[in-house]
Amino acid sequence: MRFAICDLRSLPVRSTIDSLSARERQVYDGFKADKRRIEWLAGRTLAKQLVRDYLDVHGPEGSRAGLVEILPSRGGAPVVWLTPEGKTEAALLDVCLSISHRSPVPPAEGISPEDGLAGAALAESPSRIGIDIELVEERHPSFVRSYFCLEERKWVGCDPFRITLGWAAKEAALKALRTGLAANPADIEVLQPPSFGPGWTTLDVRTRLTALDSVSAGNTAPASLSSRFLPCGPYVVVISLIHGPAAPPPA
Secondary structure (H helix, E strand, O other), X not given: OEEEEEEHHHOOHHHHHHOOOHHHHHHHHOOOOXXXXXXXXXXXXXXXXXXXXXXXXXXXXOOOOOEEEEEEOOOOOEEEEEEOOOOOOOEEOOEEEEEEEEOOOOXXXXXXXXXXXXXXXXEEOOOXXXXXXXXXXXXXXXXXXXXXXHHHHHHHOOOHHHHHHHHHHHHHHHHHOOOHHHOOHHHEEEOOOOOOXXXXXXXXXXXXXXXXXXXXXXXXXXXXXXXXXXXXXXXXXXXEEEEOOOOOOXX
């Protein structure tokens, strides 16, 4: 498992735009708002860094200097296309990639859009990974009633950080399961963590979704879901990893 997080202020916008492929540039040009473009660029920049780090160790000959493209799949999840140096045809790289970015809209008190965060996470197949970044903010009580079970509501209460943490954990797990919000977030249960920071903290996340079973298909041992979170200023970051029987747990 590899991951990276950065603030949007540190992004070299011009050089990042120039490095986009024609297909990536088409996606980029489809965004009308500058804020959305900057967030998208930040996420792709981090993701490409992770992919090239992966290729340094596991890539075939010529892959490190090849063309790496990160494009949306039919379901919207990012996938990696690799054209090795000296080749003309791109092929899908057998990794799982997840990207997240968040900045306040409209700008929150004391926080500008440039203070946003972007993150990316990568796992080798057959593992799956999801990352989610959320701005800690108040949410309507109906939101909590709709997406949090009774046991979850007991520990999140009305606290904005705890509610945001619970929601980010659900989002990260759904990304790892490759269902996204097409599945019901209420089917992901987040147990109260042993502490609330300040460093990386383990989360116990459980799911009633059958999507987890597909990772275990054909294996003698079941796949498992592990998550952890990091408070990061006004944001919270959650990473969820589904690792099959042949894959090691996250470092």
